[in-house]
Amino acid sequence: MKIMNVVGTRPNFIKLAPLYRAFSSEPEMCSKIVHTGQHNSLSMSDVFFQQLALPQPDYNLCIKAGNATQQTADILVKFERVLAKERPDWVLVIGDVTSTLACALAAAQQGIRVVHVEAGLRSGDRQMPEERNRILTDALSELLFVTEPAGVQNLQREGIAAHKVHWVGNVLIDALIQYRSQAAELNTIEHLGLSGKSYVVCTLHRPFNVDTETSLRNVLELIETVSVLKTVIFPVHPRTQANLLKFGLEGQLMAMPNVRLLGPLSYLDFLNLMENAAAVITDSGGVQEETTYLQIPCLTVRPSTERPITLTLGTNQLIDDLSKQSIGQFIRESSDSKKAYKSSPVLWDGRSANRIAKIILAAHG
Structure with a gap:
């Protein structure tokens, strides 16, 4: 066959x-x-x-x-x-x-x-x-x-x-389970000079977030708001990078003092970075699932998700309102080590x- x-x-x-x-x-x-x-x-x-x-x-x-x-x-x-x-x-x-x-x-x-x-x-x-x-x-x-x-x-x-x-x-979780220990051995966060739970990972690349100047400015405002509360680690997707240059916004992002920009990361590097984060901000479907399995708080910058199990288990929140108040509340809640999540999805x-x-x-x- x-x-x-x-x-x-x-x-x-x-x-x-x-x-x-x-x-x-x-x-x-x-x-x-x-x-x-x-x-x-x-x-x-x-x-x-x-x-x-x-x-x-x-x-x-x-x-x-x-x-x-x-x-x-x-x-x-x-x-x-x-x-x-x-x-x-x-x-x-x-x-x-x-x-x-x-x-x-x-x-x-x-x-x-x-x-x-x-x-x-x-x-x-x-x-x-x-x-x-x-x-x-x-x-x-x-x-x-x-x-x-x-x-x-x-x-x-x-x-x-x-x-x-x-x-x-x-099958995404199959891969995570298999490669989790190898990702830990790389110790990416140590190489980046980071300590566990001291930072927020941000990964945004969907067209509705980065393809217009208005939406991309909203993303930069979100990152700046988070950076006041936590260090932001931002691996920049090629699509996002191209639009930052197109709209002349790269300088504004680079000037933010508590934001570290990285190029696209390998799977193992990103897995290690994500697992040790205080929280993740994303518009990626797969990252919603990975953070659910790892029980890492996730803020999804979208009005809807095709993966509702990540919402019902409590690790993922949707946010269409990029207000400083709502973002600040999420970061404060993600820092609460006593917060408990439900078990991983069946199968x-x-x-x-x-x-x-x-x-x-x-x-x-």
């Missing part, structure tokens, strides 16, 4: 690592990797393959830079050639990025069955490109692997046949990838 695993961005690489290991342990499975090249810089791609002990991709589509429409078109043409050559039994896609939908569509057009890992997540906001990608990919998929109960309910409402849907847990136990492998094999017959 041949399965082609598609990756394109940093979160995909992390989630593929436990899946690739699980597939490689099954003698009936031939597992290959296709990298679309959506993130293809050393800092955003190669270092993750190295740290996660993934082999070099069997194919790199090397798609061109451009907007989502241009990248989708490029992926469709190039991935179709790979499918014609390999004729896999299954194509596995992960998450909700441009590569996810484009490769699912290419496979479906060739009559090749699609596996979607992280299916069923819904924010309710179809203005988000990720939301549109999720909905369309789920509609094209033969097997849909869900991380939390809300995902099953969402798919039921959308009329997806129950036999296609499997609640298996979270976030490090064995999700193995469950997925068994289900695919059973479905293949």
Whole structure:
């Protein structure tokens, strides 16, 4: 049985690592990797393959830079050639990025069955490109692997046949559990001259937070407010960096005295930094999940989340109001060491990838 695993961005690489290991342990499975090249810089791609002990991709589509429409078109043409050559039994896609939908569509057009890992997540906001990608990919998929109960309910409402849907847990947490000790050995915080719980990690890159001058100014105001209370460690995403330069705001950020700017971090470095933080401020879906497992207070700068389990367990809060009062309250509460959180979500136990492998094999017959 041949399965082609598609990756394109940093979160995909992390989630593929436990899946690739699980597939490689099954003698009936031939597992290959296709990298679309959506993130293809050393800092955003190669270092993750190295740290996660993934082999070099069997194919790199090397798609061109451009907007989502241009990248989708490029992926469709190039991935179709790979499918014609390999004729896999299954194509596995992960998450909700441009590569996810484009490769699912290419496979479906060739009559090749699609596996979607992280299916069923819904924010309710179809203005988000990720939301549109999720909905369309789920509609094209033969097997849909869900991380939390809300995902099953969402798919039921959308009329997806129950036999296609499997609640298996979270492969992102599989990776975290496996690599947590290696991240600790790096001791990134010591190299940065930090002590545990003395700082807040900030990671913001979503278009609605950084793609306009007004929204980016709001982000800088948020960072400045937090920096009065705690040191802010801000690994700057390439998208955010480009817009800081575009709007002439880089100098304002660099002038903030209690803010430390870093380039994009490797997975292990960021994991160590996140685990030792007093709190995390983010707009990333994966970081919401990682902080929930680690029981680190998380402030999500978004009006909604597709991962409601992170809210019900108490570690994550949504914030659409970037007032100094609300931010200050969050930082003060995150410093309360007596605050207790509920246990980790069901099935976030490090064995999700193995469950997925068994289900695919059973479905293949």
